[in-house]
Amino acid sequence: GESVGLHLPTLSVQEGDNSIINCAYSNSASDYFIWYKQESGKGPQFIIDIRSNMDKRQGQRVTVLLNKTVKHLSLQIAATQPGDSAVYFCAEKAGANNLFFGTGTRLTVIP
């Protein structure tokens, strides 16, 4: 899609398998994080969020893990489906109402 770069990290998974998308953040003081999904030709869409006082949060088919020690986030998608193919961004809170977005990972689901 037009929203992504040529050098995005990519992940290809077989339909039905679990996907794990990783993200490193920069600010150790960040206390809130969001994962977004961006499909081709569309704006980013909220998936799940997590506060820094948590290590794990689960949603429908998705789980976010936060490791503050190494400043790392991961998004796990269970039973990946073709509709999950998209670019996934992590974002960290920067200021009162700002988000700083990572570069994104392109997930391709192989039917």
Added chain:
Amino acid sequence: DARVTQTPRHKVTEMGQEVTMRCQPILGHNTVFWYRQTMMQGLELLAYFRNRAPLDDSGMPKDRFSAEMPDATLATLKIQPSEPRDSAVYFCASGGTGELRSQYFGPGTRLTVT
């Protein structure tokens, strides 16, 4: 189904021309954000408004970019004069007070400056 709308969806213009992009936030949302997405820089915040007042536009080149909210239903982003390096997808997002998770993105305006 409430959505953020943006017009135009695509714009091709020549260097030096003025470009105006429009955004209609979700009714009742009092925070509006403008982002730019490029291959090289990813998603960058340009400016954001709360209750129509600009709170932060530090991400925006001041000499050529301007953002306004003439009323609660319209946000505009103007570039004058446009340059090829402005080619990008520009997203508007709106949200409720204090809830970053409720920030809803529009479909974007793809701008190409030749």
